[in-house]
Amino acid sequence: MTASTRESLVPLCAADEVWEGAIKLALLPGGRRVALYQVDGEYFATDDTCTHGEASLSEDGSIEGHYVQCAWHNGSFDIRTGEACAMPCSVALRTWPLRIVDGQVFVDMGDAP
Numbered sequence: 069m070t071a072s073t074r075e076s077l078v079p080l081c082a083a084d085e086v087w088e089g090a091i092k093l094a095l096l097p098g099g100r101r102v103a104l105y106q107v108d109g110e111y112f113a114t115d116d117t118c119t120h121g122e123a124s125l126s127e128d129g130s131i132e133g134h135y136v137q138c139a140w141h142n143g144s145f146d147i148r149t150g151e152a153c154a155m156p157c158s159v160a161l162r163t164w165p166l167r168i169v170d171g172q173v174f175v176d177m178g179d180a181p
């Protein structure tokens with residue numbers, strides 16, 4: 069890990085707080101809400117807010133495999149890519165790269181605004 073990479077890593081929570089089958093809310097610096105998922109020991113993060121109607125996926129979503137379904141209107145997204153997979157969702161969710169270091173989940177903010 070280079071120094072510049074390390075500087076862009078922001079700690080979110082302990083890895084063991086992200087349970088398979090559940091969706092954990094985390095906040096980025098500045099308060100942006102992200103949803104954290106764990107599937108088969110791999111960790112993923114997307115924006116928490118559904119792109120269709122402002123639902124919180126950590127509050128009103130459910131996860132099955134690599135797909136998160138929004139309970140408001142049953143749209144869904146692939147958590148690996150953010151791709152919208154079921155109508156009425158047609159706009160992708162933003163995804164965030166994660167790193168697991170010493171049992172801690174970090175988001176790599178890169179040059180994100």
Ligand code: FES
Pocket residue numbers: 118119120121122123138139140141142143144156157
């Ligand atoms: S608000 Fe999520 S599918 Fe409509």
